[in-house]
Amino acid sequence: MNRFREISASEIEENILNLKQLTFEVTDACNLQCKYCGYGDLYYGYDKRESKCLPVSKAKLILDYLSEIWKRGNTNLERPTTYISFYGGEPLLNMQFIKEIVAYVENMNLNRDMTFSMTTNAMLLDRYMEYFVDKRFHLLISLDGDKEAQSYRVTKGGENSFDTVIRNVEELQRLYPDYFDKCVNFNSVLHNRNSVEGTYQFIKNKFGKEPTISELNNSEIREDRREEYDKTYRNKRESIHASENYRELSDELFMGEPETYDLLIFLHQYSGNVFRDYNELFVDKKKLRCTPTGTCVPFWKKMFVTVNGKIIQCERIDHSFSLGKITDNSVFLDTKYIADRFNSYLNKMKRQCENCCRQTSCTQCLYYIPDIDKPDAKCHGFMNDEEFKQYTSYCLSYLKDNPYLYKKLMTEVTIEQ
Ligand code: SF4
Numbered sequence: 001m002n003r004f005r006e007i008s009a010s011e012i013e014e015n016i017l018n019l020k021q022l023t024f025e026v027t028d029a030c031n032l033q034c035k036y037c038g039y040g041d042l043y044y045g046y047d048k049r050e051s052k053c054l055p056v057s058k059a060k061l062i063l064d065y066l067s068e069i070w071k072r073g074n075t076n077l078e079r080p081t082t083y084i085s086f087y088g089g090e091p092l093l094n095m096q097f098i099k100e101i102v103a104y105v106e107n108m109n110l111n112r113d114m115t116f117s118m119t120t121n122a123m124l125l126d127r128y129m130e131y132f133v134d135k136r137f138h139l140l141i142s143l144d145g146d147k148e149a150q151s152y153r154v155t156k157g158g159e160n161s162f163d164t165v166i167r168n169v170e171e172l173q174r175l176y177p178d179y180f181d182k183c184v185n186f187n188s189v190l191h192n193r194n195s196v197e198g199t200y201q202f203i204k205n206k207f208g209k210e211p212t213i214s215e216l217n218n219s220e221i222r223e224d225r226r227e228e229y230d231k232t233y234r235n236k237r238e239s240i241h242a243s244e245n246y247r248e249l250s251d252e253l254f255m256g257e258p259e260t261y262d263l264l265i266f267l268h269q270y271s272g273n274v275f276r277d278y279n280e281l282f283v284d285k286k287k288l289r290c291t292p293t294g295t296c297v298p299f300w301k302k303m304f305v306t307v308n309g310k311i312i313q314c315e316r317i318d319h320s321f322s323l324g325k326i327t328d329n330s331v332f333l334d335t336k337y338i339a340d341r342f343n344s345y346l347n348k349m350k351r352q353c354e355n356c357c358r359q360t361s362c363t364q365c366l367y368y369i370p371d372i373d374k375p376d377a378k379c380h381g382f383m384n385d386e387e388f389k390q391y392t393s394y395c396l397s398y399l400k401d402n403p404y405l406y407k408k409l410m411t412e413v414t415i416e417q
């Protein structure tokens with residue numbers, strides 16, 4: 001039986017109706033020039049950075065468009081929450097945009113709760129903190145650790161941003177401790193000048209927060225900068241294993257530990273004890289049909305609007321995968337076209353996924369498969385029998401070393417589908 005299915009336009013419409021997050025690329029300008037930036041010269045696959053700002057009028061057009069859909073339709077939830085998120089570049093360079101959009105959203109009288117959030121390098125945070133506290137913004141602050149760890153995050157003049165960022169964040173915590181406690185989080189990038197342990201301990205000790213630690217983006221690296229990339233890249237798993245306090249660190253990181261995350265996916269898929277809904281109690285899971293690859297169906301997680309008015313599935317993928325567009329006076333979002341385009345990618349991968357032993361626990365986003373636009377696109381995550389056996393034995397031996405994780409992962413963690 002063919003276990004794969006295609007997606008439909010109505011599925012996309014339902015996702016838009018239940019949209020969880022709308023993210024605006026407020027500006028493509030930045031006041032820092034981080035050496036490893038995903039929009040920097042190590043990479044390709046994004047629209048040229050031209051110090052542009054997303055026009056407020058275009059952001060209002062998409063909000064009006066969505067509001068019409070939200071008013072007409074019935075969502076799955078009694079009162080859904082949608083995040084309006086501001087992203088860059090550095091969003092604080094276009095504060096006027098943020099204030100206008102927040103005011104606009106507050107006056108829209110939408111039938112859902114709206115929450116505001118922003119990813120920021122915190123260089124200008126001291127100017128606007130009162131506003132963010134007042135609006136209960138959820139802030140995600142980029143900080144790689146101590147001064148040495150932060151030394152790739154430099155100003156245009158090459159100066160380490162550490163002192164300014166720390167001063168601003170300390171000020172925020174000192175003046176608004178309750179807000180800080182509830183609404184502020186940190187994201188760190190791992191590279192050859194920091195370590196998972198150093199960064200984690202620094203931020204935990206200084207601000208009482210557990211940062212999310214990510215590796216450098218490993219797709220769409222420019223060939224002529226590969227050497228530079230390889231020099232800068234550090235593997236998260238290896239960094240954790242290199243720690244003198246590996247055990248304690250691993251326990252503290254919990255889901256931030258890649259091996260624990262792998263075990264979670266493995267147990268949820270293969271233990272036979274996890275059911276996503278009541279239907280799964282009555283049917284053989286293997287007979288349930290799903291889409292190939294591990295890609296989310298468009299707009300299930302979020303909708304991202306670039307500074308050029310392109311509408312994309314999320315901020316982490318190549319801008320050439322835009323699914324719609326906001327022009328000066330209208331929004332073009334054709335759900336049938338989007339479904340067809342998405343299905344054409346899925347169909348291209350179908351044959352490989354059918355033969356892949358990882359198919360029921362796949363986490364591979366199709367937009368990261370090299371040359372997905374070309375007919376001979378190959379997934380590097382493909383697993384044959386032998387590779388799958390190795391993967392199984394790796395997960396089981398990790399579980400054997402950490403038996404307490406079974407109960408913890410099965411009872412404390414859910415995977416959103
Ligand atoms: S990276 Fe891929 S799977 Fe993840 S949110 Fe973006 S589109 Fe979806």
Ligand code: SF4
Binds near residue numbers: 354
């Ligand atoms: S890992 Fe396997 S199932 Fe997932 S996209 Fe690649 S080939 Fe398909």
